[in-house]
Amino acid sequence: MVLAFKNETFRDDFTFSNSPAAIRRFPFPFVEDKYMYSVNIEPHELGPKGSVYEFPIDIDEHYVSEMRDRALVLDADPGRCQALPHMITAQWDMLELLMTSMARDYPEHFSLTRDGNQWHWINRPLGIDHKFTFGDVATLPYQPMEYIGRQCQGDFSIQDQRDGQLWMDAGIITTQADWSLDFDVGMNFFEWHAPVPLAHQAGVFDRALKFLLNMQHGRPVRRLNWTMTINSRLDTSPENYHKWGIDRTTVTPENVGDKVHLRVELQALWRLPRSNAILFSIRCYMIKMRELATVPKWGRRLPRVLRTLPDEIADYKGLTRYRQTTIDWLSKYDDGAPTSLGGGPD
């Protein structure tokens, strides 16, 4: 499949938009008309052709522009990419997983030739043609995680496993929904999730950790998470919150359709073969309310979900200021008809 990459921005003039095909494949996260935290983990198996689950690593029409935005973020704040020294083996594991997946599933765009440790990687959309020695950092322009992370959509963190815990000891995080890698690096699973409301008491993290510690190589898993973003800004980091927070005050009944975005994270996890670490990808998809409402089921369901969302969760996700305006705008798409179970369009 040859992708047509869009030339668009995620800052300043915000020219990002989805093609009709991209809207159709959007991973709408609400399987019913309400939402509550759950350990909604399922096997990361290959899905239907054209869906975001078709391949383990999903590359789409926003690829080139997203990589350009990531480079801007890293230039301004190198702390968005950090790895503790003991994570170097896991970094190579990650590079291998991503390169082999991308080259296998998108041969028109990427190719990988391997002769022992001598690797030849070609990334056509980004104009990269590079021969390097697998395992030798000196043959790459960056450390392995940053090298491949600058060429793959989605944020990545790598979790070391020891003492019956997962430790976030490396990551390249430029499109985060309001959490700081620089603050959280080195924390364990409970610590970095500490600010999440309600879920600790519900035992969600105990169960999720138990599950993840037992993950096996070759059996990746995934879940969806979501929030909302004003303007198509990928870099909604706390580092820059003092610059973008004000956007939340700019929503009016007239501009909801273009300004308010549902932001969905396809989170996938892989056990890595050499390091026994766990790779966590946070692949971000955004959709404007105007785009979302073109799918009747989603236009009906989203206002119902937002209306019944517990206030703590709305606060944590930062929706409070524009939640009602968005519900009001969406309500004209909700004719009260019942919706079918599952997230996909009818």
Place this chain on the structure above:
Amino acid sequence: MSTIKSRPIYPGLSPDPNARRNVVVCDAAGAEAVVELLARADGEFAGRTSVVLSSEGLFGKESESIVERLKPATVETTAGLVPAIDRLKEILASATMGLRLYAAGSEPLIGSVVQAGAENFIDPLSVRTEHRGSLKRRVQCVHCKGMTENVTTNPVKCAQCGLLLLVRDHYSKRLAAFQGVCINAETPDESPELKVEFQ
């Protein structure tokens, strides 16, 4: 004290009878916990114990009286938290196996000791800790990454960039600091009053 999951628990000092050497870092309030520790341990424990005292806010006489009460442990008095941690790092640099680390006092002091220990491969959970005295916090500004020390109010003005920071109840052991996030990013015209919260 809040019990957020990222914040360590300080269970209180207890003597490790098997340690060949005990190194304790404390401030004036924490010194009381060290006096109690020594009283609980056997007679030989104090002989294997050296204390680094951060004497910030103490007059000479008060320091002397604390040193007296901690005897027969060896006590080194330093002018404040920063020199106390510098001294600890010197001790750890030449330390041998069998050393047990303790920290007693304010949370920034405990955090700095645990941090210095971690830099020398001492498991944070193995450091015996007791919180005493002020609830003041060290806060890292998530925006400029500057540290603000001895924070008692919420919000607090960042000592480096001047933004008004909400002190979030989220703690990093690596940084030994709480997270500060701009409180009025969505309401720049408002300037919430600084309330004393961590005394």
